[in-house]
Amino acid sequence: MSDRASGRADARDLFESGVVAAAAGVAAVAGSYAVTGLTPAFVAAPVSDFVVASTPDAVITWSIQTLGDVGGQLGFLLALALAVGGFALASAAGAALADRFAVPAAPVAAVVCVAVALALTGALVPALAAGASAGVVVGLASLGRETDGSGSVSPVAARRRVLQALAGAFAFGGVGAVLGSRKGGGISTDDGPVSAGVGSLLAEADEKSLDVDGIEPLVSEQFYQVDINSVDPTVDREDWTLSVTGAVEEEVEFDYDEIAGTTGSVEHRFVTLRCVGERLNGRKMDTALWTGVPVTDLLDSAGIDAGENCCVMLRAADDYFEEFPLSALREGFLAFEMNGQPLPRGHGHPVRALIPGHWGEINVKWLTEIEVLEEEAKGYWEKRGWHGTGPVNTVAKLHAVNRLEGEEIQVGGHAYAGTRDVRKVEVSTDGGETWTEATLSDPLPGEDVWRQWEYTYEATDPHEVVVRATDGEGTLQPKAERNPFPSGPTGWVAKRVEP
Numbered sequence: 001m002s003d004r005a006s007g008r009a010d011a012r013d014l015f016e017s018g019v020v021a022a023a024a025g026v027a028a029v030a031g032s033y034a035v036t037g038l039t040p041a042f043v044a045a046p047v048s049d050f051v052v053a054s055t056p057d058a059v060i061t062w063s064i065q066t067l068g069d070v071g072g073q074l075g076f077l078l079a080l081a082l083a084v085g086g087f088a089l090a091s092a093a094g095a096a097l098a099d100r101f102a103v104p105a106a107p108v109a110a111v112v113c114v115a116v117a118l119a120l121t122g123a124l125v126p127a128l129a130a131g132a133s134a135g136v137v138v139g140l141a142s143l144g145r146e147t148d149g150s151g152s153v154s155p156v157a158a159r160r161r162v163l164q165a166l167a168g169a170f171a172f173g174g175v176g177a178v179l180g181s182r183k184g185g186g187i188s189t190d191d192g193p194v195s196a197g198v199g200s201l202l203a204e205a206d207e208k209s210l211d212v213d214g215i216e217p218l219v220s221e222q223f224y225q226v227d228i229n230s231v232d233p234t235v236d237r238e239d240w241t242l243s244v245t246g247a248v249e250e251e252v253e254f255d256y257d258e259i260a261g262t263t264g265s266v267e268h269r270f271v272t273l274r275c276v277g278e279r280l281n282g283r284k285m286d287t288a289l290w291t292g293v294p295v296t297d298l299l300d301s302a303g304i305d306a307g308e309n310c311c312v313m314l315r316a317a318d319d320y321f322e323e324f325p326l327s328a329l330r331e332g333f334l335a336f337e338m339n340g341q342p343l344p345r346g347h348g349h350p351v352r353a354l355i356p357g358h359w360g361e362i363n364v365k366w367l368t369e370i371e372v373l374e375e376e377a378k379g380y381w382e383k384r385g386w387h388g389t390g391p392v393n394t395v396a397k398l399h400a401v402n403r404l405e406g407e408e409i410q411v412g413g414h415a416y417a418g419t420r421d422v423r424k425v426e427v428s429t430d431g432g433e434t435w436t437e438a439t440l441s442d443p444l445p446g447e448d449v450w451r452q453w454e455y456t457y458e459a460t461d462p463h464e465v466v467v468r469a470t471d472g473e474g475t476l477q478p479k480a481e482r483n484p485f486p487s488g489p490t491g492w493v494a495k496r497v498e499p
């Protein structure tokens with residue numbers, strides 16, 4: 001064989017091996033996902049944590065403000081790609097090793113992939129699935145591996161190897177995606193029956209909801225979700241504990257039954273949450289009916305002298321932590337049900353904190369520890385420059401513009417001012433020159449609940465609609481426009497309407 005020809009054959013070998021390795025990488029990630037779904041045992045989960053941890057804070061802040069949820073999705077795609085690349089390298093290394101010792105490539109590639117997966121997640125069964133899937137793809141590809149006598153694979157056989165490997169990757173990818181997407185992390189999301197107390201409160205919310213197309217009812221149908229990680233922790237109710245530590249007379253620990261079983265103090269509360277990082281007219285503001293217990297009793301049993309302690313640090317199973325005043329926690333609530341169902345995994349199963357009137361970020365999910373502090377410290381987001389531990393800003397959102405009969409136009413949305421409540425919402429249909437009061441939904445029981453607003457008028461020419469809320473203390477929502485970073489968006493929502 002000429003040098004040129006053998007050079008070409010080498011290049012072809014390299015290309016083939018690359019494709020086979022990439023296919024094995026896809027199969028490994030898919031095989032793991034098939035067993036784990038989107039849980040921490042999925043091989044891409046630690047890779048995703050690593051991507052988040054290595055992204056500069058300024059990039060994350062920029063992404064939150066300009067890309068919104070898409071930023072997190074892009075980050076997770078990057079993590080998936082890195083995981084596929086990592087397992088491609090692992091199976092290529094396995095194949096090279098096998099080649100050197102003249103043993104079959106598939107089992108060696110499988111073993112190397114199992115080792116890598118184990119090192120990433122520590123979970124044996126998904127690691128075995130990742131390794132087996134990669135091994136099968138490498139094995140499929142070597143079925144076509146006859147050589148042409150010179151040590152090189154013939155072009156036809158090479159093409160067959162590549163096609164077999166790709167077919168394997170597609171098959172594993174497809175089956176893995178389907179199987180994995182059915183796993184919910186062990187917490188059932190089926191709607192079971194709700195207690196009588198919850199049922200009548202939900203019915204009340206339904207009745208009080210305004211009849212406006214295009215806005216959420218008073219109890220949200222789709223509750224937003226914000227997490228520091230792409231993959232939520234899976235915390236078992238039976239294994240979960242909550243400890244009260246730090247500057248206390250005696251550290252105490254509670255298990256789930258001790259929290260949820262204290263039937264005497266169980267309450268249902270309507271509570272609205274809003275994320276400090278959302279856009280002014282964004283959708284990260286929602287309301288649910290939560291069932292739980294007041295925090296004060298737990299604090300009292302640990303013995304805290306409120307006078308001497310400034311604040312608390314709440315810690316969670318996803319390594320999230322937020323600090324805020326002890327006085328705010330004293331008003332707080334530990335929720336274990338949402339709209340009459342066990343707290344869903346994405347919202348903090350089994351127990352989360354709800355702190356009245358404050359930005360969403362201190363409403364810590366998957367809560368594991370309440371540490372009482374004598375000196376102030378910074379939480380996860382405050383270390384990154386945010387100021388999101390305080391009370392929410394007042395806002396009126398404009399989410400619906402409906403054309404009714406004739407020249408009638410209906411606009412509507414939600415207004416929220418935390419524990420200050422909403423006194424009125426005003427609408428201008430001439431760009432802010434004149435204002436009219438909108439109809440507000442009747443208040444729901446609770447101290448930290450949004451309202452809906454609605455306004456119907458007639459118009460034939462294009463115009464600008466502006467809305468603004470006034471809180472229960474009589475303070476008008478500030479007009480000055482500010483970005484979400486660092487302490488939440490401000491301004492009045494305005495929208496051009498063309499009848």
Ligand SMILES: Nc1nc2c(c(=O)[nH]1)N[C@H]1C(S)=C(S)[C@@H](COP(=O)(O)O)O[C@H]1N2
Pocket residue numbers: 223224225226227228229273274275276316317318320346347348359360361362363364365366367
């Ligand atoms: N453990 C934990 N708690 C958390 C978060 C988190 O990433 N981890 N995100 C916080 C933020 S920024 C917000 S806005 C709310 C959102 O709650 P939700 O996802 O139930 O809507 O949860 C807060 N609690």
Ligand SMILES: [Mo]
Pocket residue numbers: 226274275276277360361
């Ligand atoms: Mo948030």
